[in-house]
Amino acid sequence: MLQGYLTGQLSSALGAYQVEALRREFKSFSDVIEESMKRFREEVNATIQEKESKTKGNRNIVYTRWGKKTCPSNAKLIYSGFVGGSHYSHxxxxxxxxxxxxxxxxGKHVDGIDARRAYVFGAEYETDTFISQYASYHEHDVPCALCLVHDRSVVKTFPARENCYKGWNLEYQGYLMAGYYNHSAGTSYTCVDKNPDTLHGGHANKNGYLFYFVEARCGSLKCPPYVEGKELLCVVCSKK
Structure with a gap:
């Protein structure tokens, strides 16, 4: 009887020891798993942040600065060129x-003018009826600059504005210009720099793609805030 009692006590003690050993082993295993998961989460977050940083750092925009040979100080010049387009009478x-x-x-080409083609001509300012500063540019040829800005995601021309809206960065200010309303060729509204450059040796009435100031006409256009006959400004802005 005593032997049976001792055997039972021993078995119970041994069972408790085994349970405790298993508990300690499980806790140790759980700690290892938890630490591994923590390191995994940290590595994943670091990878995501690195990719986001690279993506942010590689965001660039390219825009054309019409009427200038150079880019603003915050932009890199890709090239300085000539404005070209279709003839105003076509x-x-x-x-x-x-x-x-x-x-x-x-590339491959055929010399000589072919009537079955589209054409590209140079461009001229048509500014003789505006204030003297701009009248002096009349019939001069128009330059342009292709500009690159880092750490920006979008660039936008805002018509009838001199300043950018809050949260936007100024690229350049200008006047809104387009083709003459009664010419045959369609044109697009273009923001030409308010301090334009001209091309050397390009002061001659050779026509081509022509830039006229754009003014407001009341009617379906609400006046106010717009004013009949006033020339419209424009501003080119970028945003991160």
């Missing part, structure tokens, strides 16, 4: 102006 004209590089490259 009914089948392309609408948008181009910023043509000074170093064109050519």
């Amino acid at each position: 009914m089948g004209a392309a609408v948008d102006p181009l910023c043509l590089p000074r170093d064109p490259e050519w």
